[in-house]
Amino acid sequence: MKDNTYHKFSEKYNLKYSKKSFYRWTKPSKLVTDSIKFLPPKSKVLDLGCWEWRNSFFLAEKWFDVTAVDLSEVWINKLKDFANQNNLNIKTQVSDMWKFLDECEEFDVIFCMNSLQFVGKKNIFSMIDKVKSKTKNWWFNIIASLIIESEAQKQSILSKGKYYFDEWELKNIYKDWEIRFYEEKLSDWETHGLPKHRHYNVSLIAKNK
Numbered sequence: 001m002k003d004n005t006y007h008k009f010s011e012k013y014n015l016k017y018s019k020k021s022f023y024r025w026t027k028p029s030k031l032v033t034d035s036i037k038f039l040p041p042k043s044k045v046l047d048l049g050c051w052e053w054r055n056s057f058f059l060a061e062k063w064f065d066v067t068a069v070d071l072s073e074v075w076i077n078k079l080k081d082f083a084n085q086n087n088l089n090i091k092t093q094v095s096d097m098w099k100f101l102d103e104c105e106e107f108d109v110i111f112c113m114n115s116l117q118f119v120g121k122k123n124i125f126s127m128i129d130k131v132k133s134k135t136k137n138w139w140f141n142i143i144a145s146l147i148i149e150s151e152a153q154k155q156s157i158l159s160k161g162k163y164y165f166d167e168w169e170l171k172n173i174y175k176d177w178e179i180r181f182y183e184e185k186l187s188d189w190e191t192h193g194l195p196k197h198r199h200y201n202v203s204l205i206a207k208n209k
Protein backbone atom coordinates (compact mmCIF):
# COMPACT_ATOMS: atom_id res chain seq x y z
CA MET A 1 0.00 0.00 0.00
CA LYS A 2 1.41 3.43 -0.89
CA ASP A 3 2.39 5.65 2.06
CA ASN A 4 -0.35 8.27 1.61
CA THR A 5 -3.02 5.55 1.35
CA TYR A 6 -1.55 3.97 4.47
CA HIS A 7 -1.91 7.22 6.46
CA LYS A 8 -5.47 7.76 5.25
CA PHE A 9 -6.44 4.24 6.36
CA SER A 10 -4.57 4.54 9.63
CA GLU A 11 -6.32 7.82 10.54
CA LYS A 12 -9.70 6.40 9.59
CA TYR A 13 -9.22 3.33 11.82
CA ASN A 14 -7.81 5.34 14.73
CA LEU A 15 -10.84 7.64 14.67
CA LYS A 16 -13.34 4.81 14.35
CA TYR A 17 -11.80 2.65 17.05
CA SER A 18 -11.16 5.40 19.59
CA LYS A 19 -14.95 5.80 20.02
CA LYS A 20 -15.83 4.19 23.32
CA SER A 21 -19.10 2.82 22.00
CA PHE A 22 -17.33 0.74 19.36
CA TYR A 23 -18.35 -2.89 19.56
CA ARG A 24 -15.72 -5.22 21.02
CA TRP A 25 -15.24 -8.91 20.54
CA THR A 26 -13.73 -10.33 23.66
CA LYS A 27 -13.70 -14.10 23.21
CA PRO A 28 -11.06 -15.58 20.90
CA SER A 29 -12.33 -16.76 17.55
CA LYS A 30 -13.37 -20.42 17.42
CA LEU A 31 -11.10 -20.99 14.44
CA VAL A 32 -8.15 -19.82 16.55
CA THR A 33 -9.05 -21.96 19.57
CA ASP A 34 -9.64 -24.97 17.29
CA SER A 35 -6.38 -24.42 15.39
CA ILE A 36 -4.00 -24.78 18.31
CA LYS A 37 -4.28 -28.57 18.25
CA PHE A 38 -2.14 -28.41 15.10
CA LEU A 39 0.51 -26.15 16.62
CA PRO A 40 3.37 -27.09 18.94
CA PRO A 41 3.83 -24.80 21.98
CA LYS A 42 6.18 -21.86 21.49
CA SER A 43 5.45 -21.72 17.75
CA LYS A 44 6.31 -18.32 16.33
CA VAL A 45 2.97 -16.84 15.30
CA LEU A 46 1.90 -13.64 13.57
CA ASP A 47 -1.54 -12.12 14.13
CA LEU A 48 -1.96 -9.89 11.09
CA GLY A 49 -4.62 -7.20 11.56
CA CYS A 50 -4.90 -8.17 15.21
CA TRP A 51 -7.44 -5.54 16.24
CA GLU A 52 -7.65 -5.18 20.00
CA TRP A 53 -6.36 -8.25 21.68
CA ARG A 54 -8.69 -11.26 21.73
CA ASN A 55 -6.74 -13.71 19.55
CA SER A 56 -3.20 -12.51 20.35
CA PHE A 57 -4.02 -12.65 24.03
CA PHE A 58 -5.38 -16.20 23.81
CA LEU A 59 -2.33 -17.37 21.84
CA ALA A 60 0.14 -15.74 24.24
CA GLU A 61 -1.68 -17.34 27.18
CA LYS A 62 -1.14 -20.70 25.47
CA TRP A 63 2.62 -20.03 25.35
CA PHE A 64 2.96 -19.19 21.70
CA ASP A 65 5.56 -16.61 20.69
CA VAL A 66 3.15 -13.92 19.42
CA THR A 67 3.73 -10.91 17.19
CA ALA A 68 0.65 -8.72 16.67
CA VAL A 69 0.43 -6.18 13.85
CA ASP A 70 -2.26 -3.63 13.08
CA LEU A 71 -2.64 -0.41 11.18
CA SER A 72 -4.40 1.12 14.16
CA GLU A 73 -2.23 2.60 16.88
CA VAL A 74 -5.29 2.72 19.13
CA TRP A 75 -5.67 -1.03 18.99
CA ILE A 76 -1.99 -1.75 19.40
CA ASN A 77 -1.84 0.49 22.48
CA LYS A 78 -4.83 -1.28 24.00
CA LEU A 79 -3.21 -4.62 23.31
CA LYS A 80 0.06 -3.49 24.91
CA ASP A 81 -1.74 -2.26 28.06
CA PHE A 82 -3.70 -5.45 28.32
CA ALA A 83 -0.61 -7.62 27.82
CA ASN A 84 1.28 -5.64 30.49
CA GLN A 85 -1.58 -5.89 32.98
CA ASN A 86 -1.61 -9.64 32.47
CA ASN A 87 2.15 -10.20 32.36
CA LEU A 88 1.99 -11.51 28.83
CA ASN A 89 4.79 -11.10 26.37
CA ILE A 90 3.33 -10.02 23.00
CA LYS A 91 5.50 -8.26 20.42
CA THR A 92 3.55 -5.49 18.72
CA GLN A 93 3.93 -3.29 15.68
CA VAL A 94 1.80 -0.52 14.22
CA SER A 95 2.16 -1.15 10.53
CA ASP A 96 0.43 -1.76 7.28
CA MET A 97 0.46 -5.54 6.83
CA TRP A 98 1.98 -5.23 3.39
CA LYS A 99 4.92 -3.19 4.68
CA PHE A 100 5.37 -5.46 7.66
CA LEU A 101 5.51 -8.58 5.49
CA ASP A 102 8.08 -6.97 3.22
CA GLU A 103 10.44 -6.54 6.13
CA CYS A 104 9.75 -9.42 8.53
CA GLU A 105 11.39 -12.80 8.90
CA GLU A 106 9.46 -16.03 8.31
CA PHE A 107 6.89 -17.21 10.84
CA ASP A 108 5.70 -20.68 11.77
CA VAL A 109 2.07 -19.63 11.64
CA ILE A 110 0.37 -16.59 10.15
CA PHE A 111 -3.16 -15.77 11.27
CA CYS A 112 -5.21 -13.42 9.06
CA MET A 113 -8.37 -13.25 11.08
CA ASN A 114 -10.94 -11.02 9.35
CA SER A 115 -8.28 -8.70 8.03
CA LEU A 116 -7.83 -9.75 4.40
CA GLN A 117 -11.23 -8.37 3.39
CA PHE A 118 -9.74 -4.89 3.76
CA VAL A 119 -6.91 -5.46 1.31
CA GLY A 120 -8.80 -4.73 -1.92
CA LYS A 121 -9.00 -6.53 -5.24
CA LYS A 122 -5.84 -5.03 -6.70
CA ASN A 123 -3.62 -6.37 -3.93
CA ILE A 124 -5.37 -9.39 -2.44
CA PHE A 125 -3.65 -12.08 -4.50
CA SER A 126 -0.16 -10.66 -4.10
CA MET A 127 -0.88 -10.18 -0.39
CA ILE A 128 -1.73 -13.87 -0.02
CA ASP A 129 1.42 -14.78 -1.97
CA LYS A 130 3.36 -12.66 0.49
CA VAL A 131 1.69 -14.29 3.50
CA LYS A 132 2.52 -17.72 2.04
CA SER A 133 6.12 -16.73 1.31
CA LYS A 134 6.65 -15.61 4.92
CA THR A 135 5.44 -18.96 6.28
CA LYS A 136 8.07 -21.63 6.95
CA ASN A 137 7.85 -24.96 5.13
CA TRP A 138 5.61 -27.47 6.92
CA TRP A 139 3.83 -24.69 8.85
CA PHE A 140 0.47 -22.97 8.70
CA ASN A 141 -1.70 -20.14 7.44
CA ILE A 142 -4.96 -19.67 9.29
CA ILE A 143 -7.49 -17.39 7.65
CA ALA A 144 -11.00 -16.15 8.37
CA SER A 145 -12.59 -13.84 5.85
CA LEU A 146 -15.82 -13.06 4.05
CA ILE A 147 -17.54 -14.44 0.97
CA ILE A 148 -19.59 -12.51 -1.57
CA GLU A 149 -23.29 -13.26 -1.33
CA SER A 150 -24.65 -11.52 -4.43
CA GLU A 151 -23.59 -9.54 -7.50
CA ALA A 152 -25.01 -6.35 -5.95
CA GLN A 153 -22.95 -6.87 -2.81
CA LYS A 154 -19.86 -7.59 -4.92
CA GLN A 155 -20.15 -4.25 -6.73
CA SER A 156 -20.66 -2.39 -3.46
CA ILE A 157 -17.70 -4.11 -1.76
CA LEU A 158 -15.37 -3.51 -4.71
CA SER A 159 -16.40 0.14 -4.89
CA LYS A 160 -15.33 0.54 -1.24
CA GLY A 161 -11.86 -0.82 -2.07
CA LYS A 162 -12.48 -4.07 -0.19
CA TYR A 163 -12.43 -7.66 -1.40
CA TYR A 164 -14.59 -10.62 -0.38
CA PHE A 165 -13.79 -14.05 -1.81
CA ASP A 166 -16.04 -15.96 -4.19
CA GLU A 167 -17.23 -19.38 -3.03
CA TRP A 168 -14.35 -21.92 -3.03
CA GLU A 169 -11.90 -19.24 -4.15
CA LEU A 170 -9.73 -19.33 -1.02
CA LYS A 171 -9.52 -23.12 -1.16
CA ASN A 172 -8.40 -22.88 -4.75
CA ILE A 173 -5.75 -20.29 -3.88
CA TYR A 174 -4.34 -22.78 -1.37
CA LYS A 175 -4.54 -25.81 -3.67
CA ASP A 176 -0.72 -26.17 -3.55
CA TRP A 177 -0.88 -26.48 0.27
CA GLU A 178 -2.39 -29.22 2.38
CA ILE A 179 -5.85 -28.11 3.51
CA ARG A 180 -6.42 -29.20 7.10
CA PHE A 181 -9.73 -27.41 7.56
CA TYR A 182 -12.01 -25.50 5.18
CA GLU A 183 -15.51 -24.20 5.80
CA GLU A 184 -17.88 -21.74 4.16
CA LYS A 185 -20.75 -20.92 6.44
CA LEU A 186 -23.38 -18.30 7.28
CA SER A 187 -22.62 -16.72 10.68
CA ASP A 188 -25.00 -16.41 13.60
CA TRP A 189 -26.98 -13.16 13.75
CA GLU A 190 -24.73 -10.22 14.70
CA THR A 191 -25.21 -6.52 15.43
CA HIS A 192 -21.86 -4.80 16.34
CA GLY A 193 -23.43 -1.34 16.08
CA LEU A 194 -25.36 -2.16 12.88
CA PRO A 195 -28.84 -3.54 12.21
CA LYS A 196 -29.06 -7.28 12.86
CA HIS A 197 -27.29 -9.12 10.04
CA ARG A 198 -25.27 -12.23 9.15
CA HIS A 199 -22.01 -12.72 7.31
CA TYR A 200 -21.05 -15.43 4.87
CA ASN A 201 -17.72 -16.56 6.34
CA VAL A 202 -14.83 -18.62 5.05
CA SER A 203 -12.36 -20.34 7.39
CA LEU A 204 -9.17 -22.09 6.38
CA ILE A 205 -6.30 -23.91 8.04
CA ALA A 206 -3.64 -24.82 5.48
CA LYS A 207 -0.19 -26.35 5.80
CA ASN A 208 2.78 -25.35 3.64
CA LYS A 209 3.67 -28.90 2.59
Ligand SMILES: C[S@@+](CC[C@H](N)C(=O)[O-])C[C@H]1O[C@@H](n2cnc3c(N)ncnc32)[C@H](O)[C@@H]1O
Pocket residue numbers: 001013025029048049050051052054055069070071072075095096097098112113114115118119
Ligand atom coordinates in the same frame (compact mmCIF):
# COMPACT_ATOMS: atom_id res chain seq x y z
C1 LIG B 1 -12.31 -6.84 11.62
S1 LIG B 1 -10.80 -6.32 12.37
C2 LIG B 1 -9.92 -7.81 12.67
C3 LIG B 1 -10.23 -8.49 13.88
C4 LIG B 1 -9.23 -9.39 14.55
N1 LIG B 1 -8.23 -10.01 13.70
C5 LIG B 1 -10.10 -10.41 15.19
O1 LIG B 1 -10.39 -11.42 14.55
O2 LIG B 1 -10.52 -10.12 16.29
C6 LIG B 1 -9.79 -5.83 11.03
C7 LIG B 1 -8.46 -5.30 11.53
O3 LIG B 1 -7.57 -5.22 10.42
C8 LIG B 1 -6.83 -4.03 10.54
N2 LIG B 1 -6.36 -3.67 9.21
C9 LIG B 1 -7.07 -3.33 8.12
N3 LIG B 1 -6.26 -3.08 7.07
C10 LIG B 1 -5.00 -3.30 7.51
C11 LIG B 1 -3.72 -3.21 6.90
N4 LIG B 1 -3.59 -2.85 5.62
N5 LIG B 1 -2.64 -3.50 7.64
C12 LIG B 1 -2.74 -3.85 8.95
N6 LIG B 1 -3.95 -3.95 9.59
C13 LIG B 1 -5.05 -3.66 8.88
C14 LIG B 1 -7.81 -3.02 11.13
O4 LIG B 1 -7.15 -1.94 11.77
C15 LIG B 1 -8.57 -3.89 12.12
O5 LIG B 1 -8.01 -3.86 13.39
